[in-house]
Every structure is written in structure tokens, then in C-alpha cells.
Amino acid sequence: MVKETAYYDILGVKPNATPDELKKAYRKLALKYHPDKNPNEGEKFKAISQAYEVLSDADKRSIYDEGGEAAIKKGGADGGEFRNPMDFFERFFGGGFSSNRRRERRGKDVVHQLSVQLEELYNGATRKLALQKNVICDKCEGRGGKKGAIEKCMQCRGTGLETRMHQIGAGLIQHVEQVCRKCAGVGEITDQKDRCKQCAGRKLCENVKVLEVHIESAGEVIKHEMTKCIMDEGMPLYKNPLERVVLLYSSVIFPDTIPVSVIPQIEQCLPPRPEITIPLDAEHVNLDEFDPKQRRDQQQHRMAYDEDERFDGVPRVQQCSTN
Numbered sequence: 293m294v295k296e297t298a299y300y301d302i303l304g305v306k307p308n309a310t311p312d313e314l315k316k317a318y319r320k321l322a323l324k325y326h327p328d329k330n331p332n333e334g335e336k337f338k339a340i341s342q343a344y345e346v347l348s349d350a351d352k353r354s355i356y357d358e359g360g361e362a363a364i365k366k367g368g369a370d371g372g373e374f375r376n377p378m379d380f381f382e383r384f385f386g387g388g389f390s391s392n393r394r395r396e397r398r399g400k401d402v403v404h405q406l407s408v409q410l411e412e413l414y415n416g417a418t419r420k421l422a423l424q425k426n427v428i429c430d431k432c433e434g435r436g437g438k439k440g441a442i443e444k445c446m447q448c449r450g451t452g453l454e455t456r457m458h459q460i461g462a463g464l465i466q467h468v469e470q471v472c473r474k475c476a477g478v479g480e481i482t483d484q485k486d487r488c489k490q491c492a493g494r495k496l497c498e499n500v501k502v503l504e505v506h507i508e509s510a511g512e513v514i515k516h517e518m519t520k521c522i523m524d525e526g527m528p529l530y531k532n533p534l535e536r537v538v539l540l541y542s543s544v545i546f547p548d549t550i551p552v553s554v555i556p557q558i559e560q561c562l563p564p565r566p567e568i569t570i571p572l573d574a575e576h577v578n579l580d581e582f583d584p585k586q587r588r589d590q591q592q593h594r595m596a597y598d599e600d601e602r603f604d605g606v607p608r609v610q611q612c613s614t615n
Contacts, residue, residue, distance in 0.1 A: 294307045294356075294357040295357065295358060295359060295360040296356070296360035296361060298343075298360075298361060299342075299343035299346055299347055299356060299361070300343075300347070302339055302340060302343040303317040303318060303321065303340065303343050303344060303347070304317055304321070305317050307357070309347075311348065312439065314344060314347050314348055315344075315348070317344075318340065318341075318343075318344040318348075318384070319384075319433070321340045322337070322340055322341070322344075322381055322384070325337045325340060326381070337377055338377045340377075341374070341375070341377035341380045341381065342374045342377075344380075345374055345375060345380060346364055352364065385428070385434055402423070403541075404421055404423075406419055406421065406505060406540075408507060410558075410561070411561065412507055413507065413514060414509065414561045415509050416506075416507055416508055416509025417507045418504055418505070418506050418507070419504070419505045419507065420502050420503070420504055420505070421502070421503045421504075421505050422500055422501070422502050422503075423500070423501050423502075423503060424498060424499070424500045424501075425498075425499055425501070426496040426497070426498060426499070427496065427497055427499045428495065428496060428497075429488060429490055429491035429494075429495055429496060429497045430497075431488055431489075431490040431491070432488035432490070432491065432495070434495045434496075435488070435495065436478070436480065436482055436487065436488055436491065436493040436494065436495040437482035437483075437486045437487045437488055437493055438482075438486045438488075441482055441483060441486035442480050442481075442482050442486075443480065443481055443482070444479070444480060444481075445472060445474055445475035445478070445479055445480055445481045447472055447473075447474040447475070448472035448474070448475060448479065450479040450480070451472075451479060452471065452472055452475065452477040452478060452479040453469050453470065453471060453472060453477070454469070454470060454471075454472045454473070455467050455468070455469050455470075456468050456470055478494075478495070503522070505540075514542050514544065515542070515544065516542065516543065516544040517541065517542065517543065518541075518542045519540070519541055519542075520540040520542070521540065522540070
């Protein structure tokens with residue numbers, strides 16, 4: 293008979309739930325309430341992680357069943373301290389994170405340059421864009437093999453990293469931290485016969501998704517360096533199945549000159565020109581490039597001229613000097 297059922301209620305399981313049932317419940321809830329997917333559910337995500345951290349450990353679960361949450365916080369298990377929820381999440385969905393060296397969580401941005409014609413910008417078009425990304429294997433649910441057949445790598449002690457020594461000189465030895473050769477940085481090993489056939493024990497599968505980029509016609513003008521986005525698409529976090537956002541950056545390249553033969557084609561895409569009446573006494577002038585430096589020099593010259601003109605005709609007083 294357990295004293296409290298709060299942790300079990302958070303995970304939505306019964307007090308007599310098996311370790312596999314606890315793991316399945318945590319996996320489902322952690323993905324649902326992850327801060328990247330639900331930014332306002334940070335406390336809920338933290339509570340889910342703490343509940344599973346206690347119940348997944350046999351000793352902590354025994355202490356909780358006998359004394360409840362107060363016994364855990366009093367220091368009955370690891371001083372009553374909980375792990376960082378994000379670290380716990382990352383270790384659960386892939387492992388390979390050492391306590392003194394955290395890897396970069398966010399995947400690198402993937403930039404695709406999509407060239408379009410001016411006619412397509414005005415008339416609209418549809419382009420296809422193929423994106424390749426790694427997703428958690430749906431067959432083994434990211435385990436890499438059969439249940440119970442995955443063991444902790446003893447060569448790297450589950451960290452995914454091993455320290456090797458290299459002699460760089462007489463009496464000089466360098467310690468280099470490298471990816472574990474036995475587990476390939478995963479931190480876990482699985483026998484060949486028990487590995488998942490779909491992902492070959494890598495826990496991830498390559499997924500190619502073709503996106504259709506629709507270029508809207510006759511609408512908003514696409515300006516230089518304008519940024520657009522496609523929600524719920526793009527590369528996920530490393531070892532995280534949550535969906536991301538694809539950012540599309542526009543770079544409009546304007547030509548220095550336009551051939552005379554092309555002007556009629558551009559006029560067909562643009563609204564008609566307004567009629568302008570030129571007066572008979574209009575003066576023809578040249579349109580030149582603006583030079584800020586030349587403009588400043590002209591202003592300084594005019595200020596000096598105005599200063600001299602202000603003193604013209606005004607008697608100037610010669611100050612006396614004494615030796």
C-alpha cells in the first residue's frame with residue numbers, strides 16, 4: 293500500500309505499474325509537454341520529469357511508496373535533488389551526454405536557395421523543396437533494439453566519450469576526449485541479433501520530406517532581406533522529434549541596367565504608366581549619382597562664403613598689443 297499517488301497520477305499510471313508502463317507514459321507526456329512544443333507548460337514538464345525520475349529508480353520508488361514526496365525531499369535519495377528536466381529528457385531519448393560536457397542541442401540551420409523568375413513572382417508558381425532530416429525510429433521507438441537487450445557501454449561508462457592518451461614528445465602525454473569506438477558515441481550497445489532492422493541500432497532514421505513552396509501571385513511585394521517562415525517544419529533538435537520552423541530569407545538582386553528589348557515585357561507585368569503632361573517651358577536637367585562627400589564640401593564652402601559676406605562693410609577694430 294503506497295502512502296501517496298501524486299507521482300503516479302502525474303504520469304497517469306496505477307501504483308502497481310511496471311517499468312515499461314512508466315517508461316511509455318513518460319515518453320508520451322514528455323513529448324507532449326516539452327517546452328519547445330508548449331512554452332507555457334514548463335512547470336508541467338518539470339513535474340513529469342521529477343515523477344519519472346523517482347518512479348523509474350527502484351530505490352527511490354520504494355522510499356516514495358513508504359514516505360511519500362516528503363521522504364524524497366528530505367534527502368532519502370540523492371539528497372532530495374532532482375536532475376535538470378532537459379538533461380533528463382535528452383538522456384532518455386538518446387543518451388551520450390556526459391555530466392561535464394554538454395553537446396549542442398540545437399541542430400544547424402539548413403539554408404536552401406530557391407531561384408524564381410520575375411514572371412513567377414507576379415503570376416505565382418509552386419516549387420518543390422526536398423528536406424532530409426533524422427527522426428526517431430518508429431519501429432523501435434528510439435531504443436535501437438529489442439526491449440531488455442540494450443546494455444550500458446562499459447568502455448565509456450555510458451557517456452559516449454572515451455579518453456585516449458597520445459604521446460606528443462619525450463615525456464609528454466596528451467589526453468584527448470573522443471567518441472567511443474565501441475558504441476559510436478551512443479553510450480549503449482546492443483547485440484547484432486537484437487538490433488532494430490529498420491534503423492540498424494542507430495535509433496534514428498533518415499526521412500526525406502518534399503515540401504511545396506507556394507509563390508503567391510499579385511499580393512504582398514517581396515522585398516530584399518524579407519524573412520518568411522513555414523511553421524511545424526524544418527530540422528528538429530538533436531535527438532528530439534519535435535517539429536521546428538523553416539525560415540525563408542529573400543534576397544532580391546536588382547540588375548545594374550535593363551536592355552531596351554526587355555522593357556516592354558516588364559511594362560506588361562506592371563500597372564499602366566500614369567499620364568504626365570510636360571509644360572512647354574520645362575527645363576531639361578541631368579540626373580546624376582548623389583555624392584555625400586561632395587555635398588558636405590559644398591555646404592562648408594557656402595558657410596565660409598556667408599561668413600566673409602557678413603563682415604563686408606563692417607569696420608574692424610584692431611586690438612592694441614603691449615610688449
